[in-house]
Amino acid sequence: MDIEKRIQSLAARLKYIQDIFAEREDANIELLHSKLKDFTDNGGAMSAQEAARQVEALEDLYAFLEKKLERELTPMDKVRIVRHPQRICLKDILENVYDNYTEIGGEGEYNIDPSVLIARAYITRRVGGKVYNQPIMVIGQEKGHGEEFRNGGSVKPWGNAKAQHYMQVAETENIPIHTYVFTPGAYPLEDYPGAAQQIARNLYEMAGLKVPVIAVFSEGGSGGAEAIGLADVRLMLSHGYYSVISPEGAAAIEGRLRGGQRASAELIETCARRLKITADDNRTMGYVDRVIQEPPLGARPEHYDFFKVLRSEVIRATDEVVLNVRGWKFFRAMTLSAQRNKRNASAEDIYVRWTLSAGARDRLVWRRYQRFRRMSRHAYIDNSPLTKKVERLAREAGWSVYSFFKYDFFRKHKKKFTHMLEEIGSEFQVVRDKAAVPLRWARRALAPGRAAVCSEEAGKSLTELSCWDKGSCDTPGVYVSPQAREDRVLTCTNAETHGCKDLWAPDLFGDFAGVCPTCGHHFRMEYQWYLHNVFDYGSIFEFSRSVESGNPLDYDGLSAKLEKAKAETGLKSACVTFEARIKHVNVICATLVGTFRGGSVGAAEGEKFVRAAERARKKHYPFIAYVHGTAGIRIQEGVNGVIQMPRCTMAVRRYIEAGGLYIVVYDTNSYAGPVASFLGCSPYQFAIRSANIGFAGPGVIKETTGLDIPPNYHVAHQALSRGHIHGIWDRRDVRANLNQALQTMGGRNLYYR
Amino acid sequence: MKDVKALLEEMKSAPYKLVEVAAPHTGVVEHVLTEPGTKVTGPQGSWGERPGTLLAHLERERNKKAIRAPMRGEVEKVFTEHAGRFVEAGTVLYTLRHYLTKDEVIQEILKKTLYLFHAREQAKYYFFPEADTKIKAYGPQSVRVRDGQDLFIVSRMKRESVLPYSGPEGMIYAVYFKDNHSVEAGQPLIGVCPPDQLPLIQDVVNRVKSEWEERG
């Protein structure tokens, strides 16, 4: 019996190995296969003792060869490991890492979203004879060993909303959060709260969460991972992957495949390697702090030792975070850092209380911001010389000081003073009016003829040319779209339904601002149109010009593509940041240009965005994100791109909390990462008519969910009725609407209020 | 009531109709499909989002527009004499042989069995707002009409007047006009099914569904 069980387990191990290495031919696997086959074929004839001996030998062989194979793992093999149904899942971790737990929010498939698992868990420490129970909020995706209803850990929008809710609960209860990332990516549904918008909300929430957050990555698929991955310490399992996109998705884009075609295995393999998705890659780039070593060929539920390691790692990480922001820490912190280098040392030997004081909470959030601010600095090109950099820092510091005195300190006193003057003035007015009554009466009695003279003047004003005050009627700069220089006509997309006539390009793009006069359909306009027609004439001053898009992963072909984009657009990245004025109000605007690599966001774009937000904060200016178009995160930058989601969101949150006004305006098509983070988190999001807004395009939705979606699934009006955006603007009204928004919306700390 | 069976037999003898594809406006024609007998499809997909087979291009003022097959069928005749030429609006470019689908057969037979209410004069016709919202939301079968009921708005020469329905009471089974399209005098507007004939109509529908074979 015993032998049979062991043989079965060996067979399972073989099956697993074959799964992991896919169809690859390998002498080692062949060997394992034949040895096992030999044994099962002859096993019946052997004596029990002999069999036991042989099985043991076989087991040793397996262990040996597994170690050997371990070294041959390719990135794609690791992807197959994390996707394997035998991969450890969150339930296993809850069982084995924590001492006690209660699942919150569901029972199996009876759950608002079974792919997200939330549990209140305990870790019990015994230090110095005392027993400490430490509560933790555990949030993570549950793949559930291939259970169908778990959806493979692909979280629906409401699942992420549930996660957000319990993050808030943890914050209220002042207990740390452990998140476990086991997701191939979010489920791309637009239904409320919306895949993108909910992830954005989660990021926004986590950016200011005042409790320690520890994230453990096993399978980190892009936006879905970020939804719970913004943490103070990010640990990663050694066989996990953390990537901007699945290797298959990258291959589909690389091979320019459409409509269900499959990319070849080699291409997928190459993409997986190029994207640098493994734990070690991410560790080197600085996006995870530590790698937790798994058993050979990946952790499976029976690897109890591994859970022990994991437990000690998460405890240590939590301790570290808490101690870093706490006043009393000296020896414990030292011990902890010493322990890190020692094997077998358990983090449980010392006790750290995990609740935080008010001051420590603020320090925690500040440190988290600093941490992400520092990330991905290597991933863009900044050509400005050192002196310039120093100068920039000095200037920024200057703005802070200046703004403080001008808007905070001085204004408070000035307000009091003007209030007082107003009061005095109106008192005086009353007195004067009373005194003037007899005077007026006398004047009227004395000069009856004067009324006629007055009316003659009035008559003149009614029949003669009046003076049109040119100052009140502002004339924005003249911009002629290159599209308006062509002698051709265009057909409106709504011609069938609305009977629109074909439009002559010079009329359409010159006079109508690219708007069909019949149905109001907006044709695509260049971003320059907005620069000229939205902002005051000649008021635009660009900054951060020196930050340039690079190729941090040395991804094949990206450099050439970037060169081409730079040459075609004359820009250095897809993000243009500038100061400008709208009807004399200074604003800072970050523009994502849809024509530069699809407006995709990489490290350079993220950095410019963050700098713009910081500049706006320091200067007390409103901050406008004008999204001419964005296709998402630049996948060729891998995690360097993805990390911009939390980075920019944190910068935005800091800006908003400082009392600013953050307005997002979407034009043309805006999808994926940026919408699911720093754009989607804005409380004031508006779309230009005929814009499309969403998380994933129709093709991707079909691919991942199998659902057919209607052609108008992503149009602005749908987004509005789903509550993703807060208004739809006509392109010709953008200037007036922005002005209105500047006057009526936003926080307490804008310079012009 | 007409003999449904005979009607059906009659339609079976000529199970198709010829559809003309004409130039919607002036322009230079460039044929893409030139082989008679080629099978073509109309718009497909749940929302008609996949367009029909490309038949030709029509270029006017440097704007090339696709002319696509409006429905399934096969190309009967290609008017190749227009190739590369400037054509007037309404010039016929193709004729398609369209095999009737079950629904079309049902419609065709219903037109002969239902009570038809005709347009008196050439004008644009609209439903009264109440009926209109009901029809748009739940389909025409949701509306019952009776004699003298104000049902239509007639729009002609920029002026609108009310047209009451006259005829037997019953439910609207089919609507034969479109908003914003001019209807000629004498064309049917709606087909009304009196309640006592409902089973008969159902019978027609079922019979066609079982007996008609779609082709092409």
Next chain:
Amino acid sequence: MRIVQACVKLGLDFVCVHTAADAHSGHVRLAREQGGPGSLYRISSYQDANELLAVADDAGATALHPGYGFFAEDFRFARRVTERTRALTWIGPSWRVIRDLGDKINTKRLARGLGVPTVPGSDRPLYDEPEAEEIAANLFSFQREQDVARPVVLLKASAGGGGMGIEEIHDIDSFRMTYRRIRNYAKRQFGDEGVLVEQRIFDFNHLEVQILCDRHGGEPLHFGTRNCSVQSTGRQKRIEVAPGFVPAELRYSFDAAAVLEAVKDHSLAIAREAGYDSVGTWEWIVTPRGEPFLMEVNTRIQVENGVSAVISRIGGKGGVDLIAEQIRCALGERPGYTQKDITFEGVGIEYRLIAEDPDNKFTPWAGRIDSFSWESAPWLSVHTQVPTDEPYQIPTDFDPNLALAIIWGKDLAEAKARGLEFLDKLVLGGTDSTGVELKSNVEFLRHKTENLLVF
């Protein structure tokens, strides 16, 4: 139709477009007779500029006449015609002129800049409530000063048109409420909050001045005045008379001759200032006190040009064809005569025969016309697309205009008598699909002839 005739007269080749519904219209027949089948193109819609230009290119046309409506006052179309890669000559004013004079506010300001009288009120959209209120208050006192019994002030949405967003107020107390209503309506409807404040003028006469200019900056010429005061309830003209007033035969409470001179001079001044370079009409209203106010400029040839032509003599000769003059000038010719050479003789009356019911708010009638004929006379010309020898179905997409009849007499009395004679001998009959007899405005025209030009 008259354009085709003018082309024939000038010896120019032409092509003509028509829609499927209009295949039997008069202009199509005329074009077929005069130019052969190659001069006709069937298009999908008259309102589609692309169709016209595509046809022009295919036919190898070098110039384009936009007709009376749709495109004639569309500066974008004019610009497209003249600025496209294969440019055509635009028979009409240059597009900048159309744009500048097509904007009523701009025209009003241009007029005021030249000291030309315009309707009292604001000459620019007002955005400031106190300012607008002051103007309204001034307008009330201004009218009272002029002894207007019941002064009325109009508030208009400046971006509006066609009677939308206009309200009148009778006293200044109701100003604020109305102003805000109009402003909000304007903002909602047109995206612009501007409001115009103007005096409302009652019982006025509608005068027009016919202007002709060449492309070389030559001195503008006028072809006299017209009075278009007989209108339907919807402000559609029904009878036009040239000249505008006849002080020789009728008594006016003001110096009518001086008014006619004033409107001509003012119109020429504006034409000069605007750099006008084609045929156009300056529209005026004249109050019962004899004050003329410029309303707007029609930068196109109008249907009623014929009534001015019929009283005009160039170098003493009749047979003036303004459309031909327009085409000539547009193609770059100089008129070849000066204002001195243009003289006027007699009175012209133009009737617009329309299938409509004047007793019932001028409701249009559509049906088949079975009989249509009139007795021709040397003093009469009739322009119609309706055939006289076969039945004709009135198309439903446009107004049911049947014919224009232009009558000339040596003085008003004779013209009126001849007008009545024409109407008496007119045969017009038909039925529609429901059997209703043809309705027409013949009686209305007859009735109105009595008091023509009386003011």
